[in-house]
Amino acid sequence: MAGRFGGYRRGRIYGRLDCPSALRHIARGNYxxxxxxxxxxxxxxxxxxxxxxxxxxxxxxxWRKEEPS
Known part of the structure; x- marks a missing residue:
C-alpha cells in the first residue's frame, strides 16, 4: 500500500502528498x-x-493547543 501522507524527517512534519508547501520545497530540490x-x-x-x-x-x-509549553 502506498503512503497517504508524506513527511520531512528533519523538521518532523507530516502532511498530505499534494501539500503546496512541500511540493514547492521538492521542486527546489529540498526535502x-x-x-x-x-x-x-x-x-x-x-x-x-x-x-x-x-x-x-x-x-x-x-496540535499547537496540546503542545506543552
Whole structure:
C-alpha cells in the first residue's frame, strides 16, 4: 500500500502528498533526501511528527493547543 501522507524527517512534519508547501520545497530540490511516507496520520503522530500548518491547518491548531509549553 502506498503512503497517504508524506513527511520531512528533519523538521518532523507530516502532511498530505499534494501539500503546496512541500511540493514547492521538492521542486527546489529540498526535502527529497529526507522525505518519509506514512500510511495514515496515526502512524505519523506515533512516529513523533507534527501536522503541517499549510495543508492540515485544523489539525495543526489542535496540535499547537496540546503542545506543552
Amino acid at each position: 527529497v533526501r529526507h522525505r518519509v511516507f506514512f500510511a495514515d496520520e496515526t502512524t505519523a503522530v506515533a512516529a513523533g511528527y507534527r501536522p503541517c500548518s499549510v495543508c492540515l491547518p485544523h489539525r495543526h491548531r489542535v
